[in-house]
Amino acid sequence: MGDDSGDPSMSTRLLGRYGGPIVAGLGFVITRFFVAEAVTLSGEPIAVAATAGSLVVGLSLTVAGVGLAVGAFTSAFVADVSRGCLLGTGATAAAIAITIAATSVGMIDAAVGTQLLVANVLLAGAIGGMVNGYRKAFLRQRRAAVMRGANRARFINRLLRHEVLNAATIIDGHADLLRDDGGDRERSVGAIRRGAARIESTINGVGTIAEDRTRNAVSLAKMIRTAVDSVGDGGRYDRDVSIDVGSATADSVRVDADDRLSIVFERLIEHAVDVRGAEIVRIETTVERHAATVTMIDDGSLPSDRQRGVLERGSFPEFDDPTNGFELQAASLLVGEYEGTIRVERGEETRVVVRLPLKSADAAVAAVGVEYPSLVRAITAGFAAGIAMGGLFLTASGTLPVIGALYGAESAAIGWITHQFHSVVFALLFVAGVSRSPLSDRTHRPLAASVAGLAWGVLLWLVAAGLVMPIWLRAVGILATLPNLPWIGLLSHGIWGVTLGVGYVLIGGRFE
Known part of the structure; x- marks a missing residue:
């Protein structure tokens, strides 16, 4: 797990x-x-x-x-x-x-x-x-x-x-x-x-x-439906068994797994009905920031500590145990393959909670998740954009060291270091923001990326440079105009944004 x-x-x-x-x-x-x-x-x-x-x-x-x-x-x-x-x-x-x-x-x-x-x-x-x-x-x-x-x-x-x-x-x-x-x-x-x-x-x-299979994005709703259809609505049993999908999951919610995920839900249902005698099984799903959770609620007998250990910790018994069955072991192995977790809650009803990492999801619930290579490219592009902006700003006005004053040191060296720091941080935020927005599929070309970068640069000029920076300078005892929106700031932030967007795409970065 x-x-x-x-x-x-x-x-x-x-x-x-x-x-x-x-x-x-x-x-x-x-x-x-x-x-x-x-x-x-x-x-x-x-x-x-x-x-x-x-x-x-x-x-x-x-x-x-x-x-x-x-x-x-x-x-x-x-x-x-x-x-x-x-x-x-x-x-x-x-x-x-x-x-x-x-x-x-x-x-x-x-x-x-x-x-x-x-x-x-x-x-x-x-x-x-x-x-x-x-x-x-x-x-x-x-x-x-x-x-x-x-x-x-x-x-x-x-x-x-x-x-x-x-x-x-x-x-x-x-x-x-x-x-x-x-x-x-x-x-x-x-x-x-x-x-x-x-x-x-x-x-x-x-x-x-x-x-061993390669994990990819699979529809959580489809996997649940496949499992329920496979088990059936009770016709395979000699008693009335109800299997209900309580809260529907959007097909766009995708988890990092493979098509064997349906086996997990199928085996858990079978164990609840065949081994623990459940007659009602209800399935509910929720989507969190980084994961989707599938909760299977049943009215069967409470799972034993040994059964709970198999699911939660992967503690397989040393000897064959008919009360465990192979269903729980199969579910535990597969969820572990997907780097998910299983939690068992025992009360008036048994709740088996399967938590799986998201691969992609609705824009409304998607997690910010920039892959590591893209993080490195964002830092590189941010550093390059910082050099372009700093060079223009320093050449035109000679006021770059004032950035160092934000940290208590009006020095050109400290100014450059802190300026590059700001550039890299805002580059990371830019890539993360575009990646989770509806624009992500439209900004993989240099022109579109430059437009997005330009918009981000102008926004930073208005908010970060125009409002936050003068307020910060006043807080450390330096007189500053509020708001502070000189034309050179607009030009330099625009160049920064265009350089960032184009640079990120040209070095192989993708917004996804």
Whole structure:
């Protein structure tokens, strides 16, 4: 499964959703109030040079957080990386506090060296924590893959031994009856044919579960309908069984799976009815930011702890257990292949909640999910656009260093670093925004991308440069016109947007 513990904890769900912005904010706070403050306290060129590296590292941490927020990463991955970042920063902050207390220093000294030391220690902790979080996420995925492989082998072995050997025993017994010319010949021939069909069905079923398939976008609604149609409306049972799709799912909601997904729902329904005696099964679906959830509610007997363990943790029993059946094991294996999770809620009714990652969905509910290669292209295009804009702005007005003043340092070097930082962040937001909009299918050509980039640049000129920047400058004690909308700003932001749009498409970027 996607998570060793089955259903993720509340902290994991929160970090999976908000971890990116938290990391971005943490990097920005450390950079703004420690690194940039060191330059403010000194103002010497040496101090500027000394802090440039730390400034780049701190702002890069912020960019990484933005990338986590808009990238197509799983919630578990984002949670692992952001948790590592927070723990690393917290540990180093605690170490600093203990050191201050132990040396009887009432407050951090205002010297440049001390500010830089604190900033570098915090940044080292944050980045070290992110690296450790990435390693944890990688190891968790490998561990889950190894566990799925072992479970698959165990499942195949048991299914073949149980189904095929039973069928073979029946065939052999009836063959003896035919050889002895005793018994009911027609009955024996029918039993042999059923046994042969059972063996064929089992082999085909094993092949379906065992083979590796490429995941793609499949319609969740279609998979649910296929499963319900396969099981039937109760005609296959000797009692009344109702299977109801409670809340319909739009066909446009697609999950990252394959056409075997219908087997998951089919097997869960069969287990509820055949093993736990359910007479009513209701299926409900909801769509979240990164995942779609299918909840199967039934009135059967409550699942045992062992059955729950198979579904939630992939804890396959060491020995054959008729109460588990092969249905739960097949569902667990396939959901694990899709990096989804299964949660079992036991109450007056049993609720089996299958959570699957989205591949694509309605624009109204689609998650922002820029693939990693596109993130790299967006950063590259943003950097190039920043150079084009900065060159024009600096040549025409010579006021680029004022951007550094936002961080407390009116320096050309700091101005360039922070300008490029803004350019990259806004480039990431541009690619993420266009990718989730109805324009995504129309902006893969340079001309269309340049128009979209131009519109984004003009919007930034009006809002970011015209309103936010002067308000920010006033907050740090620098007089600024409000609103601040000079013509050179419009021209430079327009060039930035066109360069960004064209550059992103020309280097192979796609809005999807």
